[in-house]
Amino acid sequence: MANFLMLYSTTDGHTLEICRRLQQQIEAGSQSVTLLPIDEAPATAAELEAFDRIVLGASIRYGRHGKPVADFIQRHRALLERKPNAFFSVNLVARKPQKNTPQTNPYLKKFLRRVRWQPKQMAVFAGKLDYPRYGRLDRAIIRFIMLITGGPTDPASTTEFTDWSRVDAFAQELCRHDSMNG
Numbered sequence: 041m042a043n044f045l046m047l048y049s050t051t052d053g054h055t056l057e058i059c060r061r062l063q064q065q066i067e068a069g070s071q072s073v074t075l076l077p078i079d080e081a082p083a084t085a086a087e088l089e090a091f092d093r094i095v096l097g098a099s100i101r102y103g104r105h106g107k108p109v110a111d112f113i114q115r116h117r118a119l120l121e122r123k124p125n126a127f128f129s130v131n132l133v134a135r136k137p138q139k140n141t142p143q144t145n146p147y148l149k150k151f152l153r154r155v156r157w158q159p160k161q162m163a164v165f166a167g168k169l170d171y172p173r174y175g176r177l178d179r180a181i182i183r184f185i186m187l188i189t190g191g192p193t194d195p196a197s198t199t200e201f202t203d204w205s206r207v208d209a210f211a212q213e214l215c216r217h218d219s220m221n222g
Contacts, residue, residue: 044073044214045091047081049098049106054168054200055130058207059097065211078108085119093124095214096159099167100131100147102181113155126161126214127152132191134166135201163210166201173198 044066048059063073074091078098082088096112098105113120129148134140142148142162152158169192171179183193192199 042071042092042215043090044071044093044095045082045088046073046075046095046097047078047112048075048096049078049109050130051099051101051106052168052170052173054170054202055097055099057168058128058130058165058202061204061207062095062097062211062214065208066215069212069215071215078106078112081112085116088116088119088123091123093126093214094120095126095128097128097130100129100151103147103150105129105147105151110151110155113157117155117157120157120159124161125159126163127157127159128163128165128210130165130167130202132167132169132186132201133189134164135191140164140166161210161213163206163213165207165210166203168198168200168202170198171195 046059046063048055050056059075063075066073088094096109098109129145129151131145131147133147134145139145142164145164148162148164171194174182179195183195186193
């Protein structure tokens with residue numbers, strides 16, 4: 041039985057929903073998952089060594105993953121490179137078929153170049169657009185972005201773009217030890 045550490049960074053909670061689905065699927069395969077926000081990640085390499093596999097999930101807002109994600113990777117890159125690991129990004133541009141893979145998603149590619157890390161397993165999931173949840177400024181900016189990119193603009197709407205079958209398939213990949221060893 042593998043012991044997973046799954047860390048997440050979320051802006052509006054949808055990345056946590058995806059993590060919970062991954063956790064449910066992994067634990068159904070008789071694996072153990074410790075799910076924590078990235079800000080509560082074990083601080084030392086010794087604490088991280090207790091886990092067999094490390095999975096990071098992060099949303100983007102305005103084209104960037106949260107700074108705590110990059111900071112964690114920078115601090116623990118050597119350990120991440122030694123252990124089975126995975127990274128997934130949650131973003132709205134992934135709603136487009138030509139931008140929903142690790143090889144084609146511009147935000148994931150840019151982030152990995154910036155942090156100079158190559159995860160052994162990667163995925164990109166389309167997120168959730170939840171206008172009623174956003175503050176006035178975020179709602180206006182996101183509506184403008186959606187207008188110029190052909191997305192939904194109704195400020196009263198909520199649209200979930202996540203393909204849950206892809207999330208489930210990623211969970212199955214994570215459970216296969218060989219796929220996380222690169």
